Amino acid sequence: SAVISQKPSRDICQRGTSLTIQCQVDSQVTMMFWYRQQPGQSLTLIATANQGSEATYESGFVIDKFPISRPNLTFSTLTVSNMSPEDSSIYLCSVEVNSGNTIYFGEGSWLTVV
């Protein structure tokens, strides 16, 4: 497995502001993903973070709202822009370790927008 650290772990944010979540992995990984889990819901993939290039976004998610950076094989950031209460969610960084789709999650960033 891998040790995946996310910051912040929890935050309360004002409507209209933006917040950047950081994800640090203790080893180089090829694939990194960002998921969202809204209250009482399952996990929805936001995007695949690609090293050195633009992220690949899933339907319903756009770069202007969720800009993602991945400058190297161990680090990525997700920004939640112009937040509204509907953005109150857990945001999860995840990585694929070895091949075969085995994905591990960080501890998550719990955002509440007021």
Next chain:
Amino acid sequence: QKEVEQNSGPLSVPEGAIASLNCTYSDRVSQSFFWYRQYSGKSPELIMSIYSNGDKEDGRFTAQLNKASQYVSLLIRDSQPSDSATYLCAVGDTGRRALTFGSGTRLQVQP
């Protein structure tokens, strides 16, 4: 649109019983299947993976896969109150490399 279906529960079993959790998926090209456990207030934790038809056992957990029926299940033997959590079924394919998750089944193990 790939879909992964689970009964939301709650599934309630007495301590020591076998808990059976089920999942169906829509995409026939799916090649990898996972069960994650998520305690309230925590992130998902990988507990089982299975790639080929049949059973795979790991301690008290057994994953079962039937690709013809597009069905995957998780059996938890000798259920403990500490097993009380939401169990998420996830499905992947080598092309996409990300996982599609079901909505989860909440398991309650009664002491």
